[in-house]
Amino acid sequence: MSKMHVKLTVNGTAVEGLAEPRTLLIHFLRESLGVTGPHVGCETSHCGACTVDMDGRSVKSCTVFVAQAQGADVTTVEGLVNADGSLSVLQEMFREHHGLQCGFCTPGMITRAHRLLQENPTPTEEEVRFGMAGNLCRCTGYQNIVKAILAAADVMNAQKEAAE
Amino acid sequence: MIPAGFDYHRPAELDAAIGLLQEHGDEARVIAGGHSLVPMMKLRMAVLSHLVDLRDIPDLQGIEFGADSISLGAMVTQHELIAHAGLAEAVPLLREAALQIADPQVRYLGTLGGNVANGDPGNDMPGLMQCLDATYKVTGPDGSRQIRARDFYESAYFTARSDDEILTRITVPIPAAGTGYAYEKQKRKIGDYATAAAAVLVGEGSASIAMTNLADVPVWSAEAGAALAAGDREGAVSAALAAIDPQEDMRGPVEFKRHVAGVVLRRAIARALSRVAG
Structure with a gap:
């Protein structure tokens, strides 16, 4: 079971490394690349703490082999900040x-x-709750998470309108 | 939660994928979205030496509309099924069911082909495909053949597909305009398999009923469909419940599952009837 040469884009930067195909994407990100934003929660595709954006899709990186992510464009929470490093609207909300x-x-x-x-x-x-159903939180009861996302949508839409 | 090691293959042609299955036999498995197989590999309940990723094979992609049927590539994801406006209009039952599968992240990667080919009694699409009278195309070393969904499932994880064949496409007949439809699923929580689920189509003088996770295969009942087509709702429920064979597990004892099966089926029938148009 030889290692493979993995190449992908993480947060806009081309990265590469050697990994066994069975390496889970979450472990490659955290342990090989030091990208520790995505967390290992349940490691059984239930909790969503390891969610990353892969080629424009939200995926649970504990359920993707790094081999499957070969060539993919991956964004983690680190990649969602504004260009100047400040928090994005969503993060701020x-x-x-x-x-x-x-x-x-x-x-x-x-x-x-x-x-x-x-x-x-x-x-x-309702759409926010349905769309966030793959992410578990044991603290908040979700209410404030939903509020934050709805508020972010409002702010982002207002910014878009102002720019037009 | 680290699976045993394997060699990874990502062929660009269907023939190459079939060749890998022939070459490695029992040691090889295909992977689509991986949301059934990867967890099984992590638990080491599935151990294999060669993983053949189907993602780059064009034959397995795309949603194509014919005059009276739709051809769905096996690699079409649940998310693509849900997002496709034309499909939602032609076969709204598909979208209603896909929305009840797993959670958003899983639906981005989980595929229709994986769901129907795996043979897991907990998967929703097999019963749905039996309700719709879909046909699966499988391709192997000796060419392609078509297998009706109603003939495909033999027992849990055993299907009419041979080990060296790949399920490539699914053909779904487009129900007549005005056909009522419903997919009703009882589950303990988001991401769980059904405790019981029912798929119902009902139109002018015709009906089809299938149930999920209530036997080691999906249960399509010709008698239940015939009863509903004749307007006999309770006869349809009785016939369907006579055909199921639920087993006790963490989702409950047999009696409870029979009860829930009746509840979801009555709800599905009522909703399907309320949607009959014209």
Whole structure:
């Protein structure tokens, strides 16, 4: 079981490394690349703490072999900040609306919510809850996470309108 | 949660993939979205030496509309099924069911082909495909053949597909305009398999009923469909419940599953009837 030469793009930067095909994407990101935003939660594709964006899709990186991600464009929570390093609107709204307590689920929540808002910029509360159903939080009871995402949608839409 | 090691293959042609299956026999498995297989490999309940990734094979992609049927590539994901406007209009039952599978992240990668080919009684699409009377195309060293979904499932994880064949496409007949439809699923939580689920189509003088996770194969009942087509709702429920064979597990004892099966089926029938148009 020889190692393979893995090449992918992570947060806009081309990266490469040697890994066994069976290496899970989450472990490659964290242990080989030092990208520790995505967390190992349940490691059984339930909790969503390991969610990353892969080729425009939210995926649980504990259930993807690095071999499957060969050539992919991966974005983690680190890649969602503004160009100047400041928090994005979505991240800022999680802070403002107390969308986190312990913070363990937050990178997965934000990465998933990012894709949700890309696909549906004006979601209803129900659509947010349905779209976030693959991410578990044991602290907040979800209420403030939903509030944060809805608020982020409002702010982003207002910014878009102002720019037009 | 680290699986045993394997060699990874990503062929660009169907013939090459079949060649790998022939070459490595029992040691090789194909992988589509991987959301059934990867967890099984992590638990080491599936151990294999060669993983053949189907993602780059064009034959397995795409949603193509014919005059009276739709051809779905095996690699079409649940997310693509849900997002496809034309499909939602032609076969709304597909979208209603796909939305009840797993969670958003799993639906981005989980494929229709994986769901129907795996033979897991917990998967939703096999029962749905029996309800719709879909046909699977499998291709192997000796060429291609078509197998009706209603003839495909033999027992849990055993199907009419041979080990060196790959399920490549699924053909779904387009139901007549105005056909009522419903997929009703009872599950303990998001991401769980059904405790019981029912797929119902009902139109002018015709009906089809299938149930999920209530036997070691999906249960399509000709008698239940005939009863519903004749307007006999309770006769349809009785016939379907007579055909299931649920087993006790962490989702509950047999009696409970029979009860839930009746509940979801009555709801599915009522909703399907309420949607009959014209």
